[in-house]
Amino acid sequence: MPVERRDDGNLVFGYLDTASADLSGASDTVLVRARTGDEGYAAEMRPSRFGALSGCDISGDQAIRVMPRPSPEAPRPGHLLGLLVSGRGELEQDGRRAELSPGDFVLYTGARPFRLELESGHRYFVLSLDTGSTGQLATAAGALTANAALPRSPSGRVLAAMVGELAERAHGFGPLARREMGEHVSAILRTLLREAGGSESASGPAASGVLDRILAYIDERLAEELSPGSIAAAHHISVRHLHALFRESGVTVGDHVRRRRLERIRRDLVDPALAHLPAYVLAARTGLGEASHFSRVFRAEFGLSPRAVRERARAGA
Template sequence: MPVERRDEGNLVFGYLDTATADRAGAFDTVLVRARAGDSGYAADMRSSRFGALNGCDISGEQEIRVMPRPSPAARRPGHLLGLLVSGRGELEQDGRRAELAPGDFVLYTGARPFRLELGTSHRYFVLSLDEGTAGRVATAAGAVTANAELPRSPSGRVLSAVVGELAERAHGFGPLARREMGEHVSAILGTLLREAGGAGVSSDRGSSGAVDRVLAYIDDHLAEDLSPGTIAAAHHISVRHLHAMFRESGVTVSDHVRRRRLERIRRDLVDPALAHLPAYVLAARRGLGEASHFSRVFRAEFGLSPRAVREQARAGA
């Protein structure tokens, strides 16, 4: 853990950006100030990697305040997910403040000012998100940075549990399992963002069984014709009723189908068993046969090209 003492505090870097030895090029540089009376900063930091996600488990006894200090020479800092494992904490960004109890997580970015405070005897697990997931956080509907309500939503509770287990067992996974765990975290976070923005299909009403059957049918027939008329006919309902099932949650049938196809294609792209197949073949297998259209909508959804996703997977492996 490289630390540079300064009059204003301690510059810390290399805990997430482990590939960069020079602070000038590191994307994770922060200024850490210990409470008055402490001569310096010391903590136990254990870095790990989960495919395209970099993580660090930080344990310390000092009461500290952390602020970003990005280097102009480094690539633009992305979004972070921080989980408080033990102790107390607080994050402030974009005019919002989230108090953290053990098991709570927050989303924030090093590209804008933030203030993270951790109390004595703290343990904090932080993940730097991949570019595609970070792009989805940046463009998410509603306020997600320093949002204290996210961990209390249904998807947020699942995400808290998964990231908490990841913190506990990070070094017990093999390379393939670590990559897959990173993909699971990104997928759950994507679900959370859609839920927070009201862009998920709701099944709270008595028609939840019918909705579940429609969603399962779509997942099982991604390579086939999934026009609203085809889906409605397969379930013996009207197209109007089908649209009503989706409308309440702010997503259309076609949007849901497109998103599910893209998510499956992304999963196929990072599957080592399918590495010999071109991206356009994988897209055609999931019902997106036009190569130029596929590349465009894939980049719009994930912020990365299909080739970049594969390159990240290879680097992570």
């Protein structure tokens, strides 16, 4: 955990943006001040990675105040989800204040001023969000940063429970499971954001029914051409309407088709009945025929090569 002592506090960075060894390039820089006396800052920090999400489990005995201090040279900070595992805390941003008890989470962004206060004996788990969730937060109609009501909603309670389990078991998952857990967290968060922003009611039950039919159609025809034009035509809607349905779900049509194809391939790779078929044959059966391209996108999605996934399945990992 890089810490640089300053007259006004301690600059801390690299707990989420672990690739940045230099303060000027880190997107996660914060100023941490001890709330009792002129003290340095010390805490136990355990970074982790869940696919597109970066996480850090932070335990400290000091009562502290945290404020953003992004470097002008660093990438623009994104949105964060912070879950209080133990202790007491409070987050203030955009004119709202959320008190935190164990099990509560809060959404905020390092791109705007915030004040996070944690009492002594705290444990705090923070996640940097994926671009899809950040985009939804940035365009949401509701006031979602520092919103104390979010953890109380049905989707919020599910999200809080899952992130809490993630904090407890972060280092017990393998590479594939960590990536899957990150995808699950992002999917539940997008559901929460749609509900909180009113997107579900704006779409209405009719639009939801159309999207359900489209998702089933895609799953049944992964080996066929699945361009936006062909999908829209099969359901007698415009391409523009199709894109709007997926945009409310926080994903593009192309991304959804690609992910479903890769999930199907991964399922087939671990199926003993298909062990005699090479990975490229399984890929061709789901519309990803070019071997080099398939291997590249598969590794990017799951963090493992098709061969490694199959070998782990054979070993019972």
